[in-house]
Amino acid sequence: MDWRRCLQDGQDFREADLSGAVLRDASFSRAKLAGAKLAGVEGPDVRFTSADLTGADLSGAVLRGADFTRATLRDASLxxxxxxxxxFFRADLRGANLQGAELGAADLSGAMLGGALWVDGQRRCAAASVGxxxxE
Structure with a gap:
C-alpha cells in the first residue's frame, strides 16, 4: 500500500493491518490507530500528531523525522x-516497548515514559520518567 503524502487526518484505523505500507510524508493527525499493525512501515516524516496509537505495533518501522507530538503510544511496540x-513532544509512551529502537537526536521533551522498556531491553523507566x- 502506497500512501505517500496522503492526508488521513482524523480517520479510524483501529485494529487495521497496515504492515509494510509506505507512509512517507503522510499525515495521520488525530487518527485512531489503537491496536493497528504498522510493523515495517516506511514512514519518514509521517505526522501522527495527537493520534491514538495505544497498543499499536510499529516494530521495525522506519520513522525517521516522524512527528508524534501529543500522540498516545501507551503499550505500543516500537x-x-x-x-x-x-x-515525541508531550507524547504518552507509558508501557511502550522501545527495545532496539534507534532514538538518535529524537526529541523526548515532555514525553511520559513511565514503565517503558528502554532501548537496551534491560531497563524499565521509572513511573515518574518524563523526557x-x-x-526505578
Missing amino acids: AGADLRQAR ACER
Missing part, C-alpha cells in the same frame, strides 16, 4: 524501529 530525529528514562 521495538527495532528507526526513530532518529522523531519528535528521559529514569532508573
Whole structure:
C-alpha cells in the first residue's frame, strides 16, 4: 500500500493491518490507530500528531523525522524501529516497548515514559520518567 503524502487526518484505523505500507510524508493527525499493525512501515516524516496509537505495533518501522507530538503510544511496540530525529513532544509512551529502537537526536521533551522498556531491553523507566528514562 502506497500512501505517500496522503492526508488521513482524523480517520479510524483501529485494529487495521497496515504492515509494510509506505507512509512517507503522510499525515495521520488525530487518527485512531489503537491496536493497528504498522510493523515495517516506511514512514519518514509521517505526522501522527495527537493520534491514538495505544497498543499499536510499529516494530521495525522506519520513522525517521516522524512527528508524534501529543500522540498516545501507551503499550505500543516500537521495538527495532528507526526513530532518529522523531519528535515525541508531550507524547504518552507509558508501557511502550522501545527495545532496539534507534532514538538518535529524537526529541523526548515532555514525553511520559513511565514503565517503558528502554532501548537496551534491560531497563524499565521509572513511573515518574518524563523526557528521559529514569532508573526505578
